[in-house]
Amino acid sequence: MKNLKKEDKLYIQTFREIRSYIIRNGLKGGDPLPTEAAMCQMLGISRNVLREAMKSMELMGMIQACPGRGTIVKEFNLDFIFQNVLFFTVGEEEEKSIKEMFGIRKMLELSYMRQAYLALTDDDIRQMRVCMQNIQEKWDEHKLFHAEDKAFHMTLFKSLSNGVLTSLMEAIWAVDDGFQIEEKEKHMDSTIAKHEAIVIALEARDYEAFAKAMENHFASGKYLNNNTYEEY
Amino acid sequence: MKNLKKEDKLYIQTFREIRSYIIRNGLKGGDPLPTEAAMCQMLGISRNVLREAMKSMELMGMIQACPGRGTIVKEFNLDFIFQNVLFFTVGEEEEKSIKEMFGIRKMLELSYMRQAYLALTDDDIRQMRVCMQNIQEKWDEHKLFHAEDKAFHMTLFKSLSNGVLTSLMEAIWAVDDGFQIEEKEKHMDSTIAKHEAIVIALEARDYEAFAKAMENHFASGKYLNNNTYEEY
DNA sequence: AAATATTTGTCCGTATGTATC
DNA sequence: TGATACATACGGACAAATATT
DSSP, X not given: OOOSSXXXXXXXXXXXXXXXXXXXXXXXXXXXXXXXXXXXXXXXXXXXXXXXXXXXXXXXXXXXXXXXXXXXXXXXXXXXXXXXXXXXXXXXXXXHHHHXXXXXXXXXXXXXXXXXXXXXXXXXXXXXXXXXXXXXXXXXXXXXXXXXXXXHHHHHXXXXXXXXXXXXXXXXXXXXXXXXXXXXXXXXXXXXXXHHHHHHHHHTTOHHHHHHHHHHHTTSGGGOSSOOOOOO | OOOSSOOOXXXXXXXXXXXXXXXXXXXXXXXXXXXXXXXXXXXXXXXXXXXXXXXXXXXXXXXXXXXXXXXXXXXXXXXXXXXXXXXXXXXXXXXXHHHHHXXXXXXXXXXXXXXXXXHOOHHHHHHHHHHHHHHHHHHHTTOOOHHHHHHHHHHHHHTTOOHHHHHHHHHHHHHXXXXXXXXXXXXXXXXXXXXXXXXXXXHTTOHHHHHHHHHHXXXXXXXXXXXXXXXX
């Protein structure tokens, strides 16, 4: 007398029901969802199961919960997918994947550098100068400067106001963060010089020098993979 | 003594920790995860929070739980997300994200086309010719040819043997598939002609023509965003 | 400002169904 | 058959954040 068909787990059914509820009622970004208690009663399930479904939604960016206030529907964006899911399969020990990812970052930065250059404001450039000083300080203290390096490059591209590109870059940097073991004391001084060259070119508003400095920046060890411009 | 910055909710931290655990231990599809009780103790959290994170993963197809047996890591792909997450009427924000994403795909394909051209085998090109025929058939039957279009472009870049790039492209195509907005019957005939031009150039092993055909392919509506090569 | 109510966050305990030996 | 291990599901309790009076 049981189900003939193998039913999905309750929390998955619940996920679908909530999703259906949102669609059925035409809820858009910002619209409130009923409280947990109300939904439990409405669906006839326990709070734990409801939360398993709701938290799945929240993790994927479909809704957002706030204590004391309630839960609202969110507008969709790709951040979650890029930052938590896309590179899920990229193991940190898989050096090949890491190199591939660096290669993509290199390609993206070099491809977008023209637009970035055009979009950069004086304020952005000043900010990059500050990043340089922070990098220099870390270096003087014999510390790693991953965060500062990231801030430097993100500043360069945040001017493009391309949310997806930003997410993608964040995702790549996040993997880099877990990887950055090697080359601690190797060529950091030359890395600093390369960053310096980029800022100087920008401060002078010299695109040719900027492009050259960017190319040079990515011509070092960990970026040197199969992404070379070969002749055909 | 706490973090000054607003911490993420526990279940989100837990999600990341489990993901990190999987990556750190190099777990692949079929490999078992510790039991819920063990993970709770390991992470120092309650069962509810752990389950909120685990059920999110299961819903996304990263893991699979079975009573009496335990939980295993699953072979992961992105399809599920776009089938479960895309529930909305596409608003302006979403459309902006999608356009940005197309822009990135355009940039990537154009950036990598030299390497792709060099890496393409005769067999790859024959396969692309087959894709073209499939596209033509769908078109003759007045059907959409998203899958065939994807196969065409993925063939072009699979030759690069860049797993991360492939994942990224897959993700972009998956989102595209989920949205499939605009231009149903609009300029499909010209789209076909553009693909045809690409294949012809490849069959002739003419890089100049190939590059031109690629540029032309991406010069259409939905790729036309801020990714223009402006003068400086 | 201060107290109170509302809502989500987190934890615990218990019972049940299912797979394995 | 029975015993064990595990996930599934329920309910209660209190804490933390927010809103309201």
